[in-house]
Amino acid sequence: MTRAELDAVPSYVVNPIPERKINLSTNEVPFGPLPGVAEAVAAATAKVHRYPEMAATGLRDALAARYRVAPERLVTGAGSAALIEHLVRATAAGGGEVVHPWRSFEAYPMLIAGGGGRSVPVPCTPDHRHDLDAILAAVTPATRMILLCHPNNPTGVGLTGAELAAFLDAVPPHLVVAVDEAYREFVTDPALPDALVEHGHRPNVVVLRTFSKAWGLAGIRLGFLVASAEVATAVRKVVTPFSTNALAQAAGLAALRAEPEMLRRVGLVVSERDRLAKALSAWIDGIPAAQANCLWLPVGERAVELARACEERGVLVRPFAGEGVRVTVGTGEENDAFLAAIAEVLA
Template identity: 45%
Template structure:
């Protein structure tokens, strides 16, 4: 047989669902501009480093103390027992109702994997969420083989809960509520979520994603843990990435009832939360007053920035998070370029708007300069 007659080698192909996944676009770093300090406002990160007690604990884990060797050569506790036991009294929930994950995204992946997928019939299960919202939602849903059902936000950039109720079908398995909503900022209220949950069939899981809960100052905002206590089909998502400034260590968790947590632990990736991450989170809880002091500084900056934007004529949605949303539409790319020219990176959603995270005072002041110039 000649070389030309040789059969073509088989090509390894990814599953068809991979081609249907939207890419996750992480916030880009700023472009260097001579004479200007660069600032990254494109990712919802905390501008403050972890509190000193956390840094000390991390050093102990890495270096070892009092003759004890570093723990980096040992596997972590797969259940993150110490962290869960520290969280339990803090949240006033049983430790058994807490399941940790690699950030709240890791915890969410456990939920979708356990409760939604390709379906038992010919049609896939469905996961409902508002859009635009956290861009990982469709990625997680489709990765599990489920169908994502996007319900457009209202004109004031909030969840359209009546429309989400109308979107429920006999294939709906999970509903995601992001509050405050990323990237637009509004938080859901207790009254509207109570009304919503009263109308959602009890076999459907409702996830209340509270990644930014520490930044909320609206007394009417829904409290996810209260909903979890009243409704057995509610799961609450939290993270140490935002308020605690531990984004790089990837530690988050969910709170739900035992019939849910048992399934989550079954599908959880073993050892997802490292000892380093667990102990940093424990130390952060032990120094919570300092953490919340940093949070209040960010909130104060948010209030200042929003007021300045409104004074400059911007229509800024109400935000309870650590970021602001500028609904720019077809001017989105132009604004992002204007910010880049001033050594600022912002998170642009093509044709929709720009999300800008609260950063250092100088960074926020420069953002305001860009915003005022853009309006002139």
């Protein structure tokens, strides 16, 4: 009664988070909503019996002004993940191929399948980078889209400006290249380009952003993409109507008004990220230089064992069996608890 190809697609599993545990397993910011967000959401609840403004015009105009793009090039949705699925539906439905790096965001195969496309994963290099040459080599006449994660989740590694520019120059112009920049706000390395600023003018480039990370709205589901007007119009036709709900629109507008505080909090995360990386490098070799709000511990076959041992000591991290462990950067106190746990485990 359902599509047979979905039998081979893994489910996206996030286990319940016990309140007594320190949660460093999901890539959120730990500081609570930005100032004004809770009040804006509370006020919006008074009208939840009404449909939201379908085009999210106020939010879209604010985003257009913030990112200096035309409003018709913007599409909002229930997080950047949902927009990836809509983008697949607009480009690759019916079994078209979507080429993407792997290990990368674990929901990619599910989102691609949900949009009616076929996932073509390309292994990353041994140093956890996108293998751009291999991604280009994986393109076939059936390819409809290429999806990049920059910086990459879970490894935190990004692309250099020269790498991304050369890659986009080499991609056939009829193929959409989606650049998932969910972690852009945490980038401090000047070698890593802002894909929207540097390449948003290309007709086949789509840049995705989210409010779930730096903007602190993971629980409300809000994201947006910027594309050519032609691609954006096509995506809008397949987006679930009213999926940018009224509370999300209010929260997004309030968050944008609190951008200075968002940047201050990002600075705290970056400082803690660098502190964690330095401390962990004393015990674990090969930790890549992360540019997201997480760190990748390449512990291979010890991943599940290490995560279980940390959980027994009150700290939750995200294992990827046989590959490594992703650790979200928390508050200073949370990070200290993790370092104490990992020191005990590795000792």
